């Protein structure tokens with residue numbers, strides 16, 4: 413029996429793909445109550461009917477509204493904070509909205525969890541928060557800083573706040589694998605932005621593992637990433653085409669606005685401090701309390717020699733390995749098993 417048995421868990425953004433995967437897992441683990449806080453009543457209703465489990469309670473609200481956050485935190489033990497604005501273009505056009513949800517909203521969640529005596533808060537971040545080039549990544553980077561500042565400024569708190577950073581989720585809504593599949597089904601060429609571009613490849617189950625690892629192992633202000641392989645987009649396109657039984661027909665469209673050639677899960681400054689925990693890297697909080705000298709007068713020599721952990725230098729999958737990984741996804745198995 414894990415520590416989740418009988419526990420009350422609040423999930424913000426609980427009707428999204430991360431939230432749903434987490435709910436299924438928590439129910440299996442014997443969680444006592446699960447509080448879902450989210451904005452969309454239709455999605456909540458659909459989820460309520462599909463789950464049919466009275467342990468899951470639904471709260472309509474918005475992380476921007478502290479009062480609504482408080483109502484979902486009654487009796488809470490664990491908090492998984494997944495609510496976010498995460499689309500690159502919408503955050504680019506409305507950065508103030510990204511700040512309200514991703515930064516101010518996260519602060520509300522953390523402070524509310526603290527006020528309600530929560531044991532552990534895990535905030536979901538993204539590789540796009542490292543060396544960010546777009547407003548989505550920048551606002552997520554500030555969310556991370558907000559979580560770490562809470563830990564630094566509340567040393568005696570019984571609420572442990574940590575961050576998990578995540579790469580691309582394979583088969584998530586609007587992402588490139590379902591796009592390639594729909595292009596294949598329509599007999600169209602696969603659009604590739606830039607063949608050499610690399611991305612970490614992760615599954616939703618990996619994310620649940622990472623969050624649970626953080627729930628139980630985090631010290632205040634810790635940041636965790638799960639090690640993951642990567643492929644180029646060209647390899648990914650060929651792999652999907654071959655799995656679907658068609659000749660790869662690729663059309664290059666060029667890099668899109670606000671994207672990078674590769675993503676970084678840990679910067680070199682973080683890699684210097686990181687400890688290798690097997691499947692995970694843990695980066696402890698930089699707990700120098702308001703020590704301005706480290707930012708101004710004293711540098712660190714190791715920073716020069718250490719390297720990032722990014723989708724170019726992690727394990728690189730070839731076409732066969734990428735096919736095996738994509739074929740293991742439940743969505744892909746349903747598609748291939750059901751015929752085309």
Ligand SMILES: O=c1ccn([C@@H]2O[C@H](COP(=O)(O)OP(=O)(O)O[C@H]3O[C@H](CO)[C@H](O)[C@H](O)[C@H]3O)[C@@H](O)[C@H]2O)c(=O)[nH]1
Nearest residue numbers: 498499500501538580587588589603604605606609611645
């Ligand atoms: O037609 C396309 C579309 C995408 N890609 C490439 O495929 C990779 C993955 O693209 P996704 O769109 O699946 O993922 P992104 O890394 O671009 O980011 C996506 O996931 C983010 C969350 O991390 C945000 O939700 C964002 O808005 C969303 O586009 C990228 O290298 C991209 O350049 C192509 O080759 N062809």
